[in-house]
Amino acid sequence: MPYLYDVFISYKRGRINEQWLNEIFLPFFENYLDNELPHKPRIFLDTSGLTPGVDFSNELFRSLMYSKCMLSIWSPPYFRRSEWCVKEFLTMQYKQEVHKLSASTVPRTLIWPIVYRDIDPLPDIVKNINYLDYSDFNVVGEAFFKSEKSLRLQEKLQEDICSIVDIINNVPEMHPDFETPDGQANTLKQLISYFESRVGEADDSIQKPISW
Numbered sequence: 001m002p003y004l005y006d007v008f009i010s011y012k013r014g015r016i017n018e019q020w021l022n023e024i025f026l027p028f029f030e031n032y033l034d035n036e037l038p039h040k041p042r043i044f045l046d047t048s049g050l051t052p053g054v055d056f057s058n059e060l061f062r063s064l065m066y067s068k069c070m071l072s073i074w075s076p077p078y079f080r081r082s083e084w085c086v087k088e089f090l091t092m093q094y095k096q097e098v099h100k101l102s103a104s105t106v107p108r109t110l111i112w113p114i115v116y117r118d119i120d121p122l123p124d125i126v127k128n129i130n131y132l133d134y135s136d137f138n139v140v141g142e143a144f145f146k147s148e149k150s151l152r153l154q155e156k157l158q159e160d161i162c163s164i165v166d167i168i169n170n171v172p173e174m175h176p177d178f179e180t181p182d183g184q185a186n187t188l189k190q191l192i193s194y195f196e197s198r199v200g201e202a203d204d205s206i207q208k209p210i211s212w
Contacts, residue, residue: 005044006037006168008067010088011116012078018047019140020116021073028154029071032161037168060084061188061212064091065178068171069110069164074131075117079206086199087209090125094187094194099172107167123206125198132160188212 011021026045033041044063064070070092072078078085089111096110113131116138121127137144137153144150177183192211199208 003068003171003174004066005042005063006033006068007041007112007164008044008064008070008088008092009046009073010070010085010092011073012075012082012085014077016140017073017075017116020138022047024137024140024144024153025134025157028157029161032158033165036161036165057212060088061091062184064088064095065184065187066174067092069107069112069167071164072111072113074113074115074119074126076119079119079123079126080204081207083207083209086207087195087212090195090198090209091191091212093198094191095175095178098175098177101172107170110167110171112164112167121205125206 009021009026011017026043030041030043033043044067046060070088072089072092092111099110101108101110111129113126113129114134115131116134118135134153134156137149137156139149175183177187188211195209195211199206
């Protein structure tokens with residue numbers, strides 16, 4: 001089965017966070033991605049991609065398996081107070097390891113992280129990961145679109161978009177463990193020990209996930 005989504009968006013819910021994502025960042029992001037891809041971008045967002053009446057935990061996991069990469073929007077609560085965000089992030093990291101991605105491969109990663117609000121200090125699991133800094137644009141409201149920040153956001157995003165396009169265009173073929181029901185069941189078992197190995201001894205700077 002082919003991938004269903006080009007991008008899985010992982011973010012911490014909240015009224016202002018969601019307003020910024022839906023009204024300011026996402027329209028530009030989707031437009032610039034559409035300019036670079038040969039097809040209309042297929043983006044998974046939990047507010048629109050989940051099926052009513054279906055176990056959302058299973059559907060989130062399945063959507064991660066069928067996504068080429070992740071847009072991970074970092075903020076202090078993303079790591080400190082959201083088990084879901086940490087599970088999503090670590091699950092995509094696990095996919096990277098299964099595909100044996102590294103600094104010498106193309107792509108080098110499946111995660112496109114941006115900082116929405118400054119995090120100090122960064123949790124150990126991400127302190128060595130390069131990220132894109134969008135913290136200067138974390139305001140909402142009509143006044144934003146009339147400000148210089150709106151223009152700078154568009155310029156920055158147009159410059160940065162090529163790096164996630166590179167991931168999408170070069171993503172490895174779907175691994176059997178991510179595609180079949182038996183493979184996904186095995187992946188769920190492997191993730192329990194993977195979560196423990198990554199954050200089992202972590203301090204309070206990160207929410208500890210247990211399992212899907």
